[in-house]
Amino acid sequence: MIEDVTHNRADLQFGQGFAEQLxxxxxxxxxxCRACTSVCPITRLNDSFNPFRFVRLALFGYIEEVxxxxxxxxxxxxYACQEKCPHGVRIPDLMTALKxxxxxxxxAPREVLxxxxxxxDQGRIYxxxxxxxxxxxxxxxxxxxxxxxxxxxxxxxxxx
Amino acid sequence: xxxxxxxxxxxxxxxxxxxxxxxxxxxxxxxxxRDMKEFICCGYPMKASDKVSSELMGAYNLSLxxxxxxxVCTLCSSCASYLTEVAYHLAxxxxxxxxxxxxxxxxxxxxxxxxxxxxxxxxxxxxxxPKEIKKHFKRDLEDLKIAIHYGCHYLKPSGIYENFDSADYxxxxxxLVSMTGARVINYAGEQxxxxxxxxxxxxxxxxxxxxxxxxxxxxxxxxxLCVVCPFCSVMYDSNxxxxxxxxxxxxxxxxxYLTQLLGLAMGxxxxxxxxxxxxxxxxxxxxxxxx
Numbered sequence: 019m020i021e022d023v024t025h026n027r028a029d030l031q032f033g034q035g036f037a038e039q040l041x042x043x044x045x046x047x048x049x050x051c052r053a054c055t056s057v058c059p060i061t062r063l064n065d066s067f068n069p070f071r072f073v074r075l076a077l078f079g080y081i082e083e084v085x086x087x088x089x090x091x092x093x094x095x096x097y098a099c100q101e102k103c104p105h106g107v108r109i110p111d112l113m114t115a116l117k118x119x120x121x122x123x124x125x126a127p128r129e130v131l132x133x134x135x136x137x138x139d140q141g142r143i144y145x146x147x148x149x150x151x152x153x154x155x156x157x158x159x160x161x162x163x164x165x166x167x168x169x170x171x172x173x174x175x176x177x178x
Numbered sequence: 179x180x181x182x183x184x185x186x187x188x189x190x191x192x193x194x195x196x197x198x199x200x201x202x203x204x205x206x207x208x209x210x211x212r213d214m215k216e217f218i219c220c221g222y223p224m225k226a227s228d229k230v231s232s233e234l235m236g237a238y239n240l241s242l243x244x245x246x247x248x249x250v251c252t253l254c255s256s257c258a259s260y261l262t263e264v265a266y267h268l269a270x271x272x273x274x275x276x277x278x279x280x281x282x283x284x285x286x287x288x289x290x291x292x293x294x295x296x297x298x299x300x301x302x303x304x305x306x307x308p309k310e311i312k313k314h315f316k317r318d319l320e321d322l323k324i325a326i327h328y329g330c331h332y333l334k335p336s337g338i339y340e341n342f343d344s345a346d347y348x349x350x351x352x353x354l355v356s357m358t359g360a361r362v363i364n365y366a367g368e369q370x371x372x373x374x375x376x377x378x379x380x381x382x383x384x385x386x387x388x389x390x391x392x393x394x395x396x397x398x399x400x401x402x403l404c405v406v407c408p409f410c411s412v413m414y415d416s417n418x419x420x421x422x423x424x425x426x427x428x429x430x431x432x433x434x435y436l437t438q439l440l441g442l443a444m445g446x447x448x449x450x451x452x453x454x455x456x457x458x459x460x461x462x463x464x465x466x467x468x469x
Contacts, residue, residue: 059371063383091379095226096371097334101345110335117226126227129378134227137235141218144191154190157198157452160213162190168218171284172234 040076040115047105048073054099054109060092067092069099069109076112085125090116138173141166179305181251181296182243183211184261186408187219189253193408195452199437200253200298202446206314207306211251211298216242220252222260236264237278241289249294251301253437255407258297259331259338265295266338297332299406299436300342303350312357316445320359321466324439325400326351327391329410330371351436355404358443365394374409377417385421388413392421392429401463402432404439411435415457432460442467 054069055061061068067089075084084090093113100110120126121134137143151161189197204211221235239261243250252258268275269291279288296304302311328348336345343350346369352362373387392414395403405411415433422428433456441451448469453460 059373059387060376060383063386092376092383094330094371094373094375096330098330098369098371100335114225114229118229121227127379130227133378134224137219137224138228138231141235142191143187143219143223146191150191154194157194159190159194159197159201162185163215166218168216168238168285169235172238172281173231 039119040112043108043112043115044106045073045077045112048077048107049105050074051104053102053104054107057098057102059096059098060094064092069093072112072116073107073109076116081116081119084116085120085123088125088127090120091127091130093117138169141169179208179301180210180212180248181301182214182217182246182248184214184217184220184239184243184250184252184257186252186254186257187223188408188412193411193435195455196253196408196411196435196437198450198452199435199441199446202441202450203302203437203444204298206444207302207310209301209306212246212248214242214246220254220257220260221264222256225260232260233264233267234278234281236261237268237289238282238285238287240265240268240293240295241282241287244290244293245287249296251296251298253298253406254409255297255329255331256409258295258300259334261295262338263335265291265293297406299332299351299354302354302440304342308353308357311354311440315358315443317443317467318359319439319443319467320361321401322358322360322463323363323399323401324355324360324404325363325365325395325398325402326355326368326404327372327410327414328368329405329407332406351404351406354436355439358439360439363398363400365391365398365400367391367394372407372410372413374413377413384413385417388417389421392418392431396429396431400431402434402439402460404434404436406436418458430458430462432456432458432463434460442469 052070058069072084090113095110097110100108146162146164148164154161217239219235221232224232250261268278268289282288328351333343333345333348355362367390370391373384376384403414411433438451438453448454448464
């Protein structure tokens with residue numbers, strides 16, 4: 019668990035390697051007031067989830083530990099932390115960057131991968147079929163396309 | 179007033195009552211929500227897994243609206259927030275927009291950065307005079323006590339929303355609900371997230387978060403909870419029974435979309451507003467008005 023991270027790997031040279039991958043989320047602006055943690059609705063229910071700790075761990079380069087813990091997926095992206103941060107640290111953007119990194123490094127839950135694949139293949143999280151359109155018709159709602167060609171062009175690298 | 183109508187994924191498949199009631203309200207106000215069949219997912223569900231691709235999806239939708247010379251109106255708060263965010267990041271010319279346009283050009287599209295994105299409720303709040311709305315009201319909902327759940331993405335991140343309402347002390351939905359005559363009542367933890375995004379990851383935590391709110395709303399004696407996002411509705415309406423099973427309680431607390439409330443005040447019937455499709459039955463609530 020990330021509470022037990024030892025300090026022997028602290029990488030104070032952090033800034034070159036990971037910063038680029040995380041984007042400009044203003045990590046170093048954190049002055050440790052913990053306002054983020056105090057308003058986080060998830061921390062209240064599960065105290066191993068702690069936005070402040072993610073900021074500090076990322077700042078010191080403990081990315082692998084964070085990804086391994088799987089805790090990043092508990093963030094609901096509700097923005098409560100960002101709204102309250104007096105120094106403009108973009109914690110939800112940090113969480114998104116970490117989640118993207120988890121996908122690339124094989125730490126993502128199956129559900130997240132499934133959702134990504136459905137959206138990339140079908141252009142929707144809930145693809146519409148003829149049955150849906152029938153139901154929509156009965157309610158006087160317009161029918162919707164049952165397939166999407168745009169996504170195959172957008173996400174297929176070779177379809178120049 | 180004409181907007182490109184962005185339905186998103188969840189609403190046309192799972193929250194048709196929201197779609198129906200919104201179309202009814204828009205129609206009444208002589209407000210055109212133009213259907214665009216080419217629209218795809220806003221991109222938000224993919225932000226966590228592949229931000230670059232998700233932004234491309236957002237930009238694709240924006241470029242379609244722009245080509246039609248229209249701004250975008252959404253019903254889902256996540257679509258509103260995400261498309262607003264993408265539009266915000268692509269508003270200025272620069273390498274980011276160039277990269278997106280390079281990809282869009284494969285579909286013969288380009289985004290020039292000129293589209294506004296609005297949640298339908300924000301449009302009602304900002305662009306329609308209260309008296310224009312009120313003049314269509316046929317029923318006074320004064321017997322109803324309504325608790326409001328603003329949810330997260332309708333207001334946040336506040337930086338991209340031009341402060342149209344306060345993220346800490348919002349009042350836009352309250353103003354619209356009050357117009358119907360209904361009494362808005364406050365409760366503890368109004369700002370809390372519904373927990374929806376957590377549902378596939380950890381159902382127990384997600385439902386605890388939602389239950390916290392329902393407990394608070396039930397304690398203050400609300401007749402219904404008013405929402406403006408299909409994900410929040412899934413948590414409070416569709417999952418209400420699941421989260422209470424085994425606890426020996428049953429709130430039976432109806433969860434209404436704001437557009438269903440406005441539609442009721444406008445005199446529409448239960449089926450026209452899709453109220454018969456709400457999971458928690460609205461029968462008792464509607465009895466007050468002989469519906």
